[in-house]
Amino acid sequence: MTTEQYCDILNFTASGGKPDITQIEVLLSPPDAECEQKLFDTALKLKREIFGNLVNLRGLIEFSNICSCDCLYCGIRKSNPKVKRYQMSDEEILHSAKLASDFGYGAVVLQSGERSDRHFTGRVTQLLNKIAELPSPPAVTLSCGEQSLEVYKEWVAAGAKRYLLRIESATEEIFRRIHPESTTFANRKAALLRIREAGFQTGTGVMIGLPGQTLHHLARDIEFFRDMDIDMIGMGPFLPQSDTPMGDAPDDEQTVARRFSWSLRMIAVTRLVLKDVNIASTTALQTIDPENGRERGLLAGANVIMPNVGDISYRRDYQLYNGKPALDENGREIREKLLESLRKIGEVPRWDASGDPPHFARRTNS
Numbered sequence: 001m002t003t004e005q006y007c008d009i010l011n012f013t014a015s016g017g018k019p020d021i022t023q024i025e026v027l028l029s030p031p032d033a034e035c036e037q038k039l040f041d042t043a044l045k046l047k048r049e050i051f052g053n054l055v056n057l058r059g060l061i062e063f064s065n066i067c068s069c070d071c072l073y074c075g076i077r078k079s080n081p082k083v084k085r086y087q088m089s090d091e092e093i094l095h096s097a098k099l100a101s102d103f104g105y106g107a108v109v110l111q112s113g114e115r116s117d118r119h120f121t122g123r124v125t126q127l128l129n130k131i132a133e134l135p136s137p138p139a140v141t142l143s144c145g146e147q148s149l150e151v152y153k154e155w156v157a158a159g160a161k162r163y164l165l166r167i168e169s170a171t172e173e174i175f176r177r178i179h180p181e182s183t184t185f186a187n188r189k190a191a192l193l194r195i196r197e198a199g200f201q202t203g204t205g206v207m208i209g210l211p212g213q214t215l216h217h218l219a220r221d222i223e224f225f226r227d228m229d230i231d232m233i234g235m236g237p238f239l240p241q242s243d244t245p246m247g248d249a250p251d252d253e254q255t256v257a258r259r260f261s262w263s264l265r266m267i268a269v270t271r272l273v274l275k276d277v278n279i280a281s282t283t284a285l286q287t288i289d290p291e292n293g294r295e296r297g298l299l300a301g302a303n304v305i306m307p308n309v310g311d312i313s314y315r316r317d318y319q320l321y322n323g324k325p326a327l328d329e330n331g332r333e334i335r336e337k338l339l340e341s342l343r344k345i346g347e348v349p350r351w352d353a354s355g356d357p358p359h360f361a362r363r364t365n366s
């Protein structure tokens, strides 16, 4: 692939062309550093044409680490006996939601392990009702795993706007390799369709740099996002967690650098292919590059950051992977650092806004 050929496909995609999977894979494989930078710059330009230099902020509340699943990569999987299980109280969750609102974030993400028992799903409904009664209620994204259509509808009726359920890999063979038999690709995909049917702004995402994963697999992931007409994407590098069956996956400097650079390319190419969706610059990028990781994600075309607003005392017990950053920083400290780092790259927070992806309005109005 020559520089010229690469630039032709980049320009074709940036000007509204619909690349096929081969072309998406090419976009993910710039032939040199100059082309890679051109990819990031083109994606950032498109992001700024659609969203300006604004970044949507969502206060992240990891409200429970109790999970009934056993994903092979995840630090809070049910078979990890080293995890101290917790559930934040309603008061603590509401306090965090109010804090996010006071900080001007305009939106929160309520994230937990997956549970489908009625006690759990009913409690989430009640929490949503209580959040809706706050003086300036933030928009709510839920990330609580696979649920029935009835439960998703109940949560929409109680005020939740968005739902994030990561497919982790759109290649079934890879999906199978990183999940137990009880968690199937077909069920995960069906749950995403239910989320959409229930009326949520629908989010998914993948892990990048899994053992055996190639750029072709990642191209298929982007094709999956497009085929599923997804509104929001949250993806980041695979980071092994030492207490899991995948804890001994390669983690040398070269492998980590590749995961990081592939993650930035995934953000950029996803922006170019999907255009007006929300794309998060995730904490996993910050884990690899604490000083500039999230910022580099934004400069590659992402437009969402999820600063933690949860109670600091639970932070260590919600470690999906090793090296989670900001374990000892409270919500205010995280906010100050974030504002400073956004200033440095010429981006500004979009204060007090729900920050809906234009793609959702477009697909629901058409």
Ligand code: SF4
Pocket (backbone or CB within 6 Å): 067, 068, 069, 070, 071, 074, 075, 076, 077, 078, 112, 113, 114, 145
């Ligand atoms: S990835 Fe999610 S569903 Fe899987 S074990 Fe972790 S918390 Fe549970």
